[in-house]
Amino acid sequence: MNSDKSSFIPPAAIGFVGLGNMGYPMARRLAEAGYVLTVFDLASETVTQFCQETGATAADSLEALGIAADIVITMLPEGKAVRKVLLGEGDNVVAGLKDGAVLIDMSSCSPVDTRVLSKEMLELGFPIIDAPVSGGKYKAADGQLAIMAGGEKDLVESCSPVFEVMGKVFHTGGPASGHAMKAMNNFLSAGTLALASEAMITGSKFGLDPQVMVDIINASTGRSNSTEDKFPKFILPRTFNSGFYLGLMAKDLRFAVDLAASENTPNNFINLLSSTYDKAEEALGFDSDNTELFKYLESLAEED
Ligand code: NAD
Secondary structure: OOOOHHHHOOOOEEEEEOOOOOHHHHHHHHHHOOOEEEEEOOOHHHHHHHHHHHOOEEOOOHHHHHHHOOEEEEOOOOHHHHHHHHHOOOOOOHHHOOOOOEEEEOOOOOHHHHHHHHHHHHHOOOOEEEOOEEOHHHHHHHOOEEEEEEOOHHHHHHOHHHHHHHEEEEEEEOOOHHHHHHHHHHHHHHHHHHHHHHHHHHHHHHOOOHHHHHHHHHOOOOOOHHHHHHHHHHHOOOOOOOOOEHHHHHHHHHHHHHHHHHHOOOOHHHHHHHHHHHHHHHHHOOOOEHHHHHHHHHHOOOOO
């Protein structure tokens, strides 16, 4: 196992898979910091654009990306895609990996599944750190993400030069603990959005001014990231462009449901919230913005 911090400073070679809303700005920061990047995404136009912008190399295959990399980072929608990229039939990353290579999965995945995957990967000789992030695409671009890293402590520390380019890293404990932490954070994040939306819709229908409501909530005890950030930036102006798909949030809530079920812990609010987001996804589509939950809840208000 490689736990030598000096192995992972620039110009170490990073293979980056998944250049979406989050992966693109995260990988761009790594390239700008001097890491040598080889990248892969199903969207070939995005790969071309990224390589033109940063000088990164487009991998011909996942195996080629594995061969080129000291560290492989995945930033994919969820765990099924991560498993396919790392171990899938035919072309995969693991086929190319050299001894001492480290895997970092920064996607938000089911902690229950990650427990299984991390064990399998360790048996193959490749430790995997689950290191999901919070902060969205704007904080990704500014290198201000909160990174929740689960895995062997020395290994997480050895990767800190890489993490520090993207944000602030917290060691959460053993394998899968980062994904568990992320599922619980997004339960709270989705929860405050749903609660604040109902409060705003109800107050507005009664006649309160929405902007006045947000200003008062943010000076009062009802405030949250949703009222301080999402309402002023994406909901009141009705731009709904936070860059985080509603379908991805609904997926994170299903992970929270699974986690509560696996731990036999109280799940009333988790279950209710998850089914609400599932219905919103069904009504508005996977790739509507997560802040459009507000629109979905508005649509439930009865006409007078
Ligand atoms: P996204 O849908 O914008 O990007 C995913 C990328 O992965 C796409 O470019 C897609 O083409 C690529 N991809 C999918 N399957 C692939 C495969 N098999 N091989 C190669 N490429 C593949 O999603 P995102 O918003 O960037 O989110 C990525 C992860 O980060 C998700 O787990 C999400 O829950 C999490 N996350 C997102 C945000 C946000 O604000 N967008 C914030 C924190 C965490």
